[in-house]
Amino acid sequence: SYVLTQPPSVSVAPGQPAKITCGANGIGSQTVHWYQQKAGEAPGVVIYSNENRPSGISERFSASNAGNTATLTISRVEAGDEADYYCQLWDRNLGHVVFGGGTKLTVL
Amino acid sequence: QARLVESGGGVVQPGRSLRLSCAASGFTFSNSVMHWVRQAPGKGLEWLSSSSFDGKTQYYADSVRGRFTISRSNSRRVLSLQMDSLRLEDSGLYYCAKDPSHTDPNHLDFWGRGTLLTVSS
Numbered sequence: 001s002y003v004l005t006q007p008p009s010v011s012v013a014p015g016q017p018a019k020i021t022c023g024a025n026g027i028g029s030q031t032v033h034w035y036q037q038k039a040g041e042a043p044g045v046v047i048y049s050n051e052n053r054p055s056g057i058s059e060r061f062s063a064s065n066a067g068n069t070a071t072l073t074i075s076r077v078e079a080g081d082e083a084d085y086y087c088q089l090w091d092r093n094l095g096h097v098v099f100g101g102g103t104k105l106t107v108l
Numbered sequence: 109q110a111r112l113v114e115s116g117g118g119v120v121q122p123g124r125s126l127r128l129s130c131a132a133s134g135f136t137f138s139n140s141v142m143h144w145v146r147q148a149p150g151k152g153l154e155w156l157s158s159s160s161f162d163g164k165t166q167y168y169a170d171s172v173r174g175r176f177t178i179s180r181s182n183s184r185r186v187l188s189l190q191m192d193s194l195r196l197e198d199s200g201l202y203y204c205a206k207d208p209s210h211t212d213p214n215h216l217d218f219w220g221r222g223t224l225l226t227v228s229s
Contacts, residue, residue, distance in 0.1 A: 031214070033214075033215035035216070037153075042219040042220065043153065045215055045216065045217050048217065049214075049215070088153075088155075088215065088216070090212065090215075095167045096167065096169060097145075097155035098155065099152065099154065099155055
């Protein structure tokens with residue numbers, strides 16, 4: 001079964017890139033999705049199927065997935081990007097949707 | 109525009125039962141996998157259960173298997189979660205979410221705003 005490990009927090013200055021990792025053995029063979037949850041709001045998907053951006057999501061959001069780590073990258077972070085970010089996959093063997101523990105992104 | 113509205117939350121004693129509902133509109137509900145996800149106060153997202161488009165296949169997290177039952181009415185466009193033998197640790201905000209997939213879960217592309225459950229004696 002997959003346990004998705006995310007750093008609890010990441011802090012970045014405005015205009016700098018932010019990288020949020022999601023680690024698990026062999027995650028590169030899985031399809032990973034990323035969600036943003038701002039304070040007091042429901043989550044929303046920012047990246048689906050490893051690297052795809054839904055319509056309306058800024059091009060500053062990108063992601064990769066290889067080996068044992070999936071990574072969400074936000075280029076040129078803005079104050080409005082401050083939120084909790086979660087990775088997620090479908091563990092077909094167990095029949096479970098799995099979420100990472102979440103990473104709080106703080107914009108300094 | 110998709111819309112999901114959860115209802116049925118409230119305050120309930122441990123050991124009691126409660127049924128949550130999620131009214132769907134703005135998309136083809138009968139074609140979509142649907143999910144329940146909860147979030148305890150100040151904590152992360154916890155997936156609970158998913159239903160295939162026709163309700164014939166259900167998936168459950170270990171923490172709720174045998175206590176919670178997911179179901180759906182495609183004619184009424186409603187997703188439900190029957191919760192029995194509630195525990196203190198079941199407290200949280202319960203989200204309903206849709207999936208673009210037809211059969212197996214994939215990702216949760218639209219979420220409701222949630223309904224709050226408090227389990228307390």
